[in-house]
Amino acid sequence: xxxxxxxxxxxxxxxxxxxxxxxxxxxxxxxxxxxxxxxxxxxxxxxxxxxxxxxxxxxxxxxxxxxxxxxxxxxxxxxxxxxxxxxxxxxxxxxxxxxxxxxxxxxxxxxxxxxxxxxxxxxxxxxxxxxxxxxxxxxxxxxxxxxxxxxxxxxxxxxxxxxxxxxxxxxxxxxxxxxxxxxxxxxxxxxxxxxxxxxxxxxxxxxxxxxxxxxxxxxxxxxxxxxxxxxxxxxxxxxxxxxxxxxxxxxxxxxxxxxxxxxxxxxxxxxxxxxxxxxxxxxxxxxxxxxxxxxxxxxxxxxxxxxxxxxxxxxxxxxxxxxxxxxxxxxxxxxxxxxxxxxxxxxxxxxxxxxxxxxxxxxxxxxxxxxxxxxxxxxxxxxxxxxxxxxxxxxxxxxxxxxxxxxxxxxxxxxxxxxxxxxxxxxxxxxxxxxxxxxxxxxxxxxxxxxxxxxxxxxxxxxxxxxxxxxxxxxxxxxxxxxxxxxxxxxxxxxxxxxxxxxxxxxxxxxxxxxxxxxxxxxxxxxxxxxxxxxxxxxxxxxxxxxxxxxxxxxxxxxxxxxxxxxxxxxxxxxxxxxxxxxxxxxxxxxxxxxxxxxxxxxxxx
Numbered sequence: 001x002x003x004x005x006x007x008x009x010x011x012x013x014x015x016x017x018x019x020x021x022x023x024x025x026x027x028x029x030x031x032x033x034x035x036x037x038x039x040x041x042x043x044x045x046x047x048x049x050x051x052x053x054x055x056x057x058x059x060x061x062x063x064x065x066x067x068x069x070x071x072x073x074x075x076x077x078x079x080x081x082x083x084x085x086x087x088x089x090x091x092x093x094x095x096x097x098x099x100x101x102x103x104x105x106x107x108x109x110x111x112x113x114x115x116x117x118x119x120x121x122x123x124x125x126x127x128x129x130x131x132x133x134x135x136x137x138x139x140x141x142x143x144x145x146x147x148x149x150x151x152x153x154x155x156x157x158x159x160x161x162x163x164x165x166x167x168x169x170x171x172x173x174x175x176x177x178x179x180x181x182x183x184x185x186x187x188x189x190x191x192x193x194x195x196x197x198x199x200x201x202x203x204x205x206x207x208x209x210x211x212x213x214x215x216x217x218x219x220x221x222x223x224x225x226x227x228x229x230x231x232x233x234x235x236x237x238x239x240x241x242x243x244x245x246x247x248x249x250x251x252x253x254x255x256x257x258x259x260x261x262x263x264x265x266x267x268x269x270x271x272x273x274x275x276x277x278x279x280x281x282x283x284x285x286x287x288x289x290x291x292x293x294x295x296x297x298x299x300x301x302x303x304x305x306x307x308x309x310x311x312x313x314x315x316x317x318x319x320x321x322x323x324x325x326x327x328x329x330x331x332x333x334x335x336x337x338x339x340x341x342x343x344x345x346x347x348x349x350x351x352x353x354x355x356x357x358x359x360x361x362x363x364x365x366x367x368x369x370x371x372x373x374x375x376x377x378x379x380x381x382x383x384x385x386x387x388x389x390x391x392x393x394x395x396x397x398x399x400x401x402x403x404x405x406x407x408x409x410x411x412x413x414x415x416x417x418x419x420x421x422x423x424x425x426x427x428x429x430x431x432x433x434x435x436x437x438x439x440x441x442x443x444x445x446x447x448x449x450x451x452x453x454x455x456x457x458x459x460x461x462x463x464x465x466x467x468x469x470x471x472x473x474x475x476x477x478x479x480x481x482x483x484x485x486x487x488x489x490x491x492x493x494x495x496x497x498x499x500x501x502x503x504x505x506x507x508x509x510x511x512x513x514x515x516x517x518x519x520x521x522x523x524x525x526x527x528x529x530x531x532x533x534x535x536x537x538x539x540x541x542x543x544x545x546x547x548x549x550x551x552x553x554x555x556x557x558x559x560x561x562x563x564x565x566x567x568x569x570x571x572x573x574x575x576x577x578x579x580x581x582x583x584x585x586x587x588x589x590x591x592x593x594x595x596x597x598x599x600x601x602x603x604x605x606x
Contacts, residue, residue, distance in 0.1 A: 013086055035052060064303075126160070127162055128160040134163075170199055203223070207221070212253065217234075218234030246264075247268060248283050257302065263282035265284045266285065266309045270282070289325075294325075304332045310343040347360065375397055398435040460495060464492055465492075468533060472498075487503060514531075517530055560593050567589060571583055
């Protein structure tokens, strides 16, 4: 994670800042004992649950679970990568960072990226000039104004116009010193079969697509007549990855965080129309189906997502695909129901933004309700009146009901379906049970991805946690612990990875703090583990020796228990094969492990 810069340079930047001062620039903090508290900048709340420790230089929100050091905070609040966060803070502090050590290939890629970014920026400004300063551009400008956009919103989103000629942009960029090959790499040119270059975008309204640092990474172009394709987007480039981008997120992210809710539209015009009328927590998905990367991007900014796609068939199909993607990312999902044949842009221009918010956004259906409704509509209104229709409906909704993990929510939907169909809840439960059994045999995936993660994650042993707490808070402790326990003795993966780093730093004679350790990890689960342990209860350091001895004993006993369980599994299998000789050998080994376990007596009785 840190190989792009020397660790001492990163540490210099971290130590330059007081975390309380940095965070105070984003949310108001008040002194509360040794710490500071305030409203969390990452989710909506009325009662402060956000805590900052000036002593530990860590923050933690007990509401949403966010936590980390100064780099983690800037990464989250500014949506930056780790290297970008280091540079952001270094620039703010006036610290000159050493040049990043790159391979020859890395240097070439860096140069190309910088040049393509320049090409995109220049092209955006060129399109803007054409829109506002040429006769043909004025026709495009009048088209946008007729569509209900004012000049202020057009300028804010930096819209432009591409001329109908085949090489106007290419010639402009060549005049600035850029090669046709790099214009092609930027996605602004195409090449014919004969090898000649021509402008990719011609006679189109141009919508620049920005990343979260306000860099132009691509474009969308829309025709003003009925010609096809209606929309033409930039191809994938070294800068632009459609799967990882959301239109207008750079403009919307602070409003999304403030409301803890994101509206997801299909089109650019939907977003612009909403923004112009004050609804500024909306983005467009740059395609008809949300990807996992886009879903994670939304979840980093809000816990609630409302999908408001067009009400046509393609829009509804895209909505269905996006629902599970968002749900798997941990979002609470709702679906807005638009009148037939309308998109958000149409509705807002005809009915107004207040009506859109009250009638469409507020009345959006929760994920499961939407799915049940759509299945009912697919079967036709009369399905409920026939045995065949009811059976078909139940068969289609079984995967949905089987995937509900919350028992209260499951019971509520069971009652709802029972009431609508007249089928006894007990019979429905029996069918769901059968469905789950069949799915398990087939390797079915009706269980949600979130549930899989929860069920596959081993519960961390308390002794490992307590010992890790000592390691994090006492820099002189690794020596005495490392002599007795290897990293593999820590069975909980996040703990084991943290201990590996601590042991390595100790061997190298390097100092560490919980805050500095965060820079060694990309995994958010590991970062949160460090923050949660450090910001939690203080260990009884006066009795550290006893705590360490006690924890080591418990960990060793736990290992012996696991070894015995493995032997028991082997014995169970051998009993089926009636292999008496091997069973006796394993029983003897089991007895030895049991004796060793009894010899390990903890200092503190459990």
